[in-house]
Amino acid sequence: MPHNATSSSHAGLQVAVLVSIGRHPLTARARRADQDARAVEMALSLDDAAIRLVHAGGNDDDNEEALRGYLGMGIDEINVIKQASNADIVPALVTSLRDAAPQLVFTGSRAEVGEGSGLVPYLLAEALGWPVINGLAQVESIEHGVATVLQALPRGKRRRLRVRLPAIATVDSNAPPARQSAFGPARRGELAARACSSMPDELQAQWHMQTARKRPKRLKIVKSASARDRFKAAAAKAEGGSGQVLSDVSPEQGAEAIFKLLKEEDVLR
Secondary structure, eight states: OOOOOOSSOOTTOEEEEEOOEEEOTTTOOEEEOHHHHHHHHHHHTSTTOEEEEEEEEOOOHHHHHHHHHHHTTTOSEEEEEEOOTTBOHHHHHHHHHHHHOOSEEEEESSOSSTTOOSOHHHHHHHHHTOOEEOSEEEEEEEETTEEEEEEEOGGGOEEEEEEESSEEEEEOTTSOOOOOOOHHHHHHSEEEEEEOOOOBOHHHHTOOOOOOOOOOOOOOOOOOSSHHHHHHHHHSOOGGGOOOOOOSOOHHHHHHHHHHHHHHTTSOO
């Protein structure tokens, strides 16, 4: 697969990519996270760079299959930092990054499971004292410890930035899509797990978690180009003969009719 182009050699460049467990939006099955996979793809586009993948979390069977999706992109090994399910992963990641001392750290903009707040890159940057680049679209060049990158802006615009390394960059859906995961490399790759002390997330322990409710169905809204068309739509009689005109009724009867209409439109359940 051709690389996206870099204007200088990246020999000796140390790149770390933080990967997480994703979730398929339809089946809810564990998979590689889309934005994290794009971050891995961006790291692979840097010629001659030494790439290190890091995952902090559990290591059960479902997680292992999802992590092997990253190995199938051509990565030999993923460093798995074992953490408890209720742990705050930021301290463990800070320790790992300090020990490895990479020049660039790529992450997705937010996780697909768990909190999904998108705060991890900023908490890491605060702890390490590094700058953060959000919405990274492309790395143009790295020379003399300074990276020239393109940042994605709304409506397809791009902004060129120069940032001194080491730095953390978040990658979102504006980055090039990730290559497919090959079965053979995914099986041959290694998940190098190591134990690390887990610090409980005290704030998360205070939260009350519940399943999200299905959003109510929106009523149909007439969209017209001119004020005349909107007036005609508002003044037109209801089609189908299912409408009902109420006059001289009690408040209880009016409320009952409104409640029945909302139930029919699936606004109330």
